[in-house]
Amino acid sequence: MKTMTCKQLGGACEHEFHAATFEEMKALSKQHGMLIFQQQEPEHMKVMAEMSHLMQDPAAMKAFMEEKQRLFDSITED
Known part of the structure; x- marks a missing residue:
């Protein structure tokens, strides 16, 4: 598992996401x-x-992703 924050993913807060893959991380960020x-x-x-x-x-x-x-x-890994 890896941990990233909303800000690290291009967002605006320090909410943490925990995922094994980048695809999972993107899905959590989208939710x-x-x-x-x-x-x-x-x-x-x-x-x-x-972002829009x-x-x-x-x-x-593509470059952003x-x-x-x-x-x-x-x-x-955590």
């Missing part, structure tokens, strides 16, 4: 994002708007 979206938390909403803009550029989004994958890979 967190959906919950926070329902709550309309201002800092997260700002980051979500930036990033998603309009497939190359930029590759960077997060490299970060996940570099983190030692």
